[in-house]
Amino acid sequence: MSNERPIGFIDSGVGGLTVVKEAMRQLPNEEILYLGDTARCPYGPRPAEQVIEFTWQMTRFLLKKNIKMLVIACNTATAVALDEIKKNVDIPVIGVIQPGSRAALKASDTGRVGIIGTIGTVKSGSYKHELQEKAPDTHVSSLACPKFVPIVESNQFNSSVAKKIVSQTLAPLKKEKLDTLILGCTHYPLLRPIIQNVIGQQVTLIDSGAETVNDVSTLLDYFNLNNYEQTDTKARNFYTTGSPKMFKDIASEWLNITNLNVEHIELGGK
Template sequence: MLTNQEAIGFIDSGVGGLTVVKEALKQLPNERIIYLGDTARCPYGPRPAEQVVQFTWEMTNFLLEKKIKMLVIACNTATAVALDDIRAHLEIPVVGVILPGSRAALKMTKNNRIGVIGTDGTIKSGAYSAAIKKKAPNTSITSLACPKFAPIVESNEFHSSVAKKVVSETLQPLLLKQLDTLILGCTHYPLLRPLIQNVMGSNVTLIDSGAETVGEVSMLLDYFDIANTPQNKSAVNEFYTTGSPKMFQTIADEWLDIEDINVQHIRLGGQ
């Protein structure tokens, strides 16, 4: 039985899902959040699909023990390969980040030329292309794997000159494609947004797939009548990582801009 006072669970391969949490804190201030980032095994992009499914289930099972009322897979790679399996086995609503990002891109594009950047796993899955083509078959889609982006964010170097150089060099193939819309197909990438926008130019609209997902979360809370109310929110948000709590907290403090974040270390699977 779902109750409105239970938390919404967010899972990601690392800190990237905090970009989704940031939007959730803004749009859904009455909701309690439990976040788990599998930083010790990040990135998921280069891993075999079967392993990503296994890791995603391990994170999911941890949060299910916390009695969450909804699960947000705030990771594009995990969404691409594990969403359908997890959704089929859970009784609570499960939300991924790919469909909301695809819908937003189709809404924004004027010339029907959309780019997608993501991890190797997300790009190889073809999940964004499939979602977009299903709704708009004539759309031109250019996909590009950016395997160096997530590690830059995880190592807290997204403000560095190295990050600027890597982003500039990686995105060069997209500059001749006449894109007017670019999907940030990894929840780590919004932390690199200023650098990406600078390379792509002001005429290209960047779509934050994670931020778009929160709109769907809000809709489902209303649909299932499980939205929390101000008078019921008492417990604090919880943050867990399989990696370094100190590194996680440094990034979380800067990105979320909230005080007293308590990050706890946990172990999953065979760690």
């Protein structure tokens, strides 16, 4: 039996494309619908209630497209909205925090783990809670990096400006003697080479989004939702509340796909 319905991915902007990239690699048979709320990005500084409301708006939009699973490919939204959405929809829903925490504990030898994320994610304490619940002795250092998402959203993640901002922002973490650092925002893997260079080659970087796809794969098996239909062209449809051109420029480069189908939609509210 094959289930050809798509998997839905939602994010505050283009960051969740890092999760989609991994999904396309691990799950080539699956159809993908992606919605990035670029017009209202970043979510990090917004009040939790507003992030929950925006996440519901995105979720409802994709539910109307008959998705079989929802991936909240945004750490801020996962931190505040995952539990509520999970309880109120009848398809499997996955966030990015649990898989990232699990991978960090597996990778760390010294138990000194750093987390970088948005203001909202860091303030929620979700990563720290997950890490210390599984391994109470873990030394956790958290740092909000509010300037990182705008760099990625404006397609400047390879620029000299990006290098300068990353270097200045991460300076406090260099004193913490970390051996593992969680990229606690799905936008951050686009800055990965710069982050690695600044924090040091001895620190293992954990991409929460990529780790999440392992869980997606497991749940597809568990719920018997795999698409076994093998065709040359799987549907990859992308929606954005912002500029389709800007979105397409970043997505085409990151996913290495030409002729991306990107559509502008309105979700309402600011």
